[in-house]
Structures are given as structure tokens and as C-alpha cells.
Amino acid sequence: MKTKNLLPQIIEPFAIVALLCLFIVPTLTVINLSPITKEVQDKNVLGVNTFSSNTVVKLVGGTHDIIKNETLVNSNERQFLYKATIQKREAEETYSKPILKLQNNGTFPVKLSFFGYTDSKTNSKISLKIGRNSYLLKDYDSTLHAQEIILEPTSDTNLYLYIENTNRILFPEYFELEISL
Amino acid sequence: MSRLLKRILKISVWPAILMIAGKLLGIIAANIVYKLDFFIDNQIEGIFSIQLYYTDSTTMVLVNSLSNLLMIIILAVPTIYFIIKTSIYQSTLQNPRTIVKITKLNLLKWIAKDDTSFLLIFIWCSFLLVASFIVIAQNIQGICYSWIGGISAVLAIFSVWGTIKTYEQEIDKIYPKEKELY
Numbered sequence: 396m397k398t399k400n401l402l403p404q405i406i407e408p409f410a411i412v413a414l415l416c417l418f419i420v421p422t423l424t425v426i427n428l429s430p431i432t433k434e435v436q437d438k439n440v441l442g443v444n445t446f447s448s449n450t451v452v453k454l455v456g457g458t459h460d461i462i463k464n465e466t467l468v469n470s471n472e473r474q475f476l477y478k479a480t481i482q483k484r485e486a487e488e489t490y491s492k493p494i495l496k497l498q499n500n501g502t503f504p505v506k507l508s509f510f511g512y513t514d515s516k517t518n519s520k521i522s523l524k525i526g527r528n529s530y531l532l533k534d535y536d537s538t539l540h541a542q543e544i545i546l547e548p549t550s551d552t553n554l555y556l557y558i559e560n561t562n563r564i565l566f567p568e569y570f571e572l573e574i575s576l
Numbered sequence: 577m578s579r580l581l582k583r584i585l586k587i588s589v590w591p592a593i594l595m596i597a598g599k600l601l602g603i604i605a606a607n608i609v610y611k612l613d614f615f616i617d618n619q620i621e622g623i624f625s626i627q628l629y630y631t632d633s634t635t636m637v638l639v640n641s642l643s644n645l646l647m648i649i650i651l652a653v654p655t656i657y658f659i660i661k662t663s664i665y666q667s668t669l670q671n672p673r674t675i676v677k678i679t680k681l682n683l684l685k686w687i688a689k690d691d692t693s694f695l696l697i698f699i700w701c702s703f704l705l706v707a708s709f710i711v712i713a714q715n716i717q718g719i720c721y722s723w724i725g726g727i728s729a730v731l732a733i734f735s736v737w738g739t740i741k742t743y744e745q746e747i748d749k750i751y752p753k754e755k756e757l758y
Contacts, residue, residue, distance in 0.1 A: 403577045410581050417588040421595040422706055425647065428599045429714060430614065430628040432636045449631050501631050549632065 449501030450546065450576055454494070455553065461490045462556060475574040479556070481513070486563040491524070491555050495574075497544075498551040509542045511572040518562045521570065524555040532572070535561065580695075587696055591651060591703035598650035602643025603628070612639065641721040644711045644728070651707050652731045655700040659738030662697065666745045694739075694746045701739040708732035 452475050454467040464480040477495060484490065499505045511521060511532035521533040523542065530542035546552070556570075607614060615629050630636040667674040708728040715725030 407577050407581065410577050410585060414581070414585055414588060417585070417592045418702070418706065421592045421703070422710065424596050425599045425707070425710055427626075428596075428603060428628065428643070429640050429710075429719065430603070430630050430636050431719075432630055432633045549634075 449499060450505050450507075451496075451498035451500065451551075452574060453496040453498070455492075455496055457492075459490075459492045461558065462492045462494070465494065467495070473576040477572040477574065479570050480567050481519075481558060481564075481570050482567050484558075484560060484564050486561060488560065490558045493553045494556045494572075495554040496551060497546055497554055499546040499548055501548055503548055505546045505576060507544045507546055508575040509544065509572060510539070510575075511570065512539055513571075514569045515566075517560065517564050517568060519558055519560040519564065519568075522557045522559075523572075524557050525552050529557065583695060584699065587699045588703075591654075591700050594650050594654075595647060595703055595707055598647035599643050602646035603639055605646070606639045606642040610635075610638065614639075637719055637721065640714065640719050641724050644707075644714065644720055645724050647707055648704070648711060648724070648728050648731060651700070651704045652735065655697065655704050655735045656731075656738070658697045658700060659735065659742060662694075662742050662745070663738070694742050697739050697742050701735045704735050705732050 452467065452469075454465060454477075456465065461482045461484050462479050463482060464478070466478045468476045468478070470476055479494070497507065509523060509530065509532065511523070513519070513521070513533065516537045518535050519533065520531070520535050523530040523532060525544065530544065531540050532542065533539055556572075606612065612635055613631065615631075617627055617629055630639060664674065664678070668678060708731065711720060711728040712725050714720040715722055715728075
């Protein structure tokens with residue numbers, strides 16, 4: 396007795412599903428591959444970061460008569476250390492220099508904390524300046540102040556170091572500025 | 577299983593692979609050329625579990641637009657090639673002048689090989705349409721450059737028009753136009 400081969404009829408619905416999949420799978424894949432924007436989360440010890448930070452801290456550099464030997468060390472992704480030597484200087488004078496360029500390439504504001512100090516107690520007032528705003532780091536009586544700056548999304552600014560002293564300083568002093576994100 | 581279904585399945589594999597490959601290559605190329613930072617994250621909600629992220633919207637739009645452009649080009653080039661080839665082939669059957677021109681250009685072998693069918697053009701055009709719809713939708717959402725959306729729309733319209741013309745030519749083979757016969 397001749398038997399009818401039913402296999403092609405059984406396979407046919409699966410072939411239709413396969414054909415539909417050939418259209419649906421690339422469509423969904425392309426939609427899924429389309430990137431989206433998301434602010435990087437600060438991962439804890441259980442997470443792993445696969446990105447570089449949006450916030451950029453760069454050394455401006457250049458030459459200055461009083462502020463010399465500038466270095467910027469990126470100790471980790473959220474900590475920077477700026478070092479400079481402040482040379483001997485005259486009384487009742489003010490000195491200013493752009494020291495750092497701060498950039499926020501992200502979509503959310505970033506808070507930057509600053510803590511500056513010198514290795515000696517001189518009657519110098521040291522502050523940071525952004526535009527017209529002044530942020531006091533070290534007072535005439537050597538009192539230290541921590542400062543915070545909010546950096547707006549997709550913005551960049553230059554940070555100035557501003558030094559004022561009442562007395563004549565006869566020796567160089569070392570200045571350090573800790574920057575935390 | 578019907579021969580038509582077999583043939584559709586066989587033809588559909590390549591545009592499906594190229595659609596994904598085009599998008600993926602576009603993303604990789606944009607990341608390499610512009611030296612971009614991206615990260616991949618898992619999400620519990622929604623259809624997809626893995627998502628590609630960029631930290632600022634400008635970069636995201638740039639990468640998405642370039643990858644969309646590459647995907648559209650990869651799908652449009654073969655579609656347009658098949659349409660042009662078929663239309664020239666059909667023209668050679670009806671117009672002796674075209675045969676002369678083709679012979680002068682030494683394209684007779686290329687044209688004489690009738691390996692392009694309406695089905696092939698229809699499937700490639702369908703994939704191009706799907707890709708164009710995605711690009712236009714993303715353009716409306718503001719995550720793709722408008723000029724890329726425009727290019728996609730133009731290519732989609734042109735390929736649909738070409739597919740319809742090919743269909744008409746195929747139909748003419750079966751039911752010839754009366755005015756041409758008498």
C-alpha cells in the first residue's frame with residue numbers, strides 16, 4: 396500500500412513561523428541595539444564599572460612667576476591631587492593663575508569638593524575662583540575651609556588659584572589641593 | 577513544504593543577517609572612529625535584558641544615526657541593484673535600442689543572466705521598508721538625525737516604486753498588454 400508522506404505538511408507551519416522570525420528577530424535586534432542615554436551609576440563593591448567618568452579635570456599649565464611646578468595626579472576615578480610650589484612673594488600683592496579646567500560631559504550636575512592646604516603657616520589667603528565666585532581655602536590665620544562646586548551638565552569652566560598676602564614671604568611653600576567627585 | 581515558502585525562506589536569510597550586521601558594524605565603526613565610551617547594562621523591565629548606554633545624548637544620537645545610515649545603505653544597495661538590473665533586462669526584451677547600448681557597454685552577459693526575480697526584489701524591499709520605518713520612528717523620537725530619516729524615506733519610496741514596476745513587468749509577461757500585441 397502506498398503511504399502518503401505527511402512530513403512536508405507538518406513542517407510547513409514551522410516554516411511559516413521561521414519566516415516570521417526572520418522578519419521579527421532583526422527588527423527587535425535593531426531596536427535593541429539602538430543605544431540610549433543613562434547617567435552612570437556609582438557602583439558599589441558588588442558592581443563593576445565598564446566606563447570612564449564624565450567629569451574631566453585637566454591641568455591648564457603654562458608659566459607663572461609665583462605659581463610653579465604644577466602637577467595633577469589622578470589617584471583614582473573620583474580623586475585628584477593638584478600640587479604646586481608658591482614662590483617667595485612681596486607683601487600686599489595678589490596673584491592669580493588658571494590652574495584647572497573642569498568639564499562635565501554628562502547629563503546630570505556633578506558636585507566637586509575641594510580641600511587645599513600649604514606646608515607652612517604664612518599669612519596668606521588662598522582661594523579658588525570661578526568667574527566672579529570666590530571659594531576660600533585658607534584664611535590669613537591659616538584656617539582651612541572645604542569647598543563644594545556644582546558643575547552643570549555639558550559645561551566646562553576654568554578654576555583660578557588666587558593668592559593674597561599681607562606680609563612679604565621669603566621662602567617657597569608647597570600647596571596641595573584635593574579634588575573629590 | 578511548498579517551493580514558494582522554501583524560496584522565500586532562502587531569500588530572507590541574507591537581508592535579515594545584513595540588517596543586524598549593518599547596525600552592529602555602524603555602532604562599532606562609530607565607537608572606533610570617534611573613540612567613544614559606552615557601557616552595557618542589564619535591565620529587568622521591558623522586553624530586552626541587555627542595553628547599550630552612552631552617558632550623553634549627543635554621542636548617543638551620533639552613534640544611532642551613523643549605525644542607522646550604514647544599515648539602510650547595506651539594505652538599499654542590493655535592492656536598488658536588483659531593481660535596476662530587472663528593469664534593464666525587461667527593457668532589453670522590449671526595446672532593441674537598449675540591447676545595442678548594453679552590447680556597447682559590454683554588459684550583455686550581466687544582463688542576460690536572469691537570476692533576479694520579483695520575489696527577491698519584494699523581500700529585499702520589505703526588509704528595507706522595515707529598516708526605514710525604524711529609522712523614521714527614531715527620527716520622530718529625536719534620537720536620529722533628520723537627514724538620515726529623509727534619506728531612508730526617499731530610499732523606501734524609490735524601492736517600493738521599483739518593486740511595483742517590477743510587479744507590473746512580471747504581470748505583463750503573463751497577461752500581455754493588448755495594445756502591444758495588436
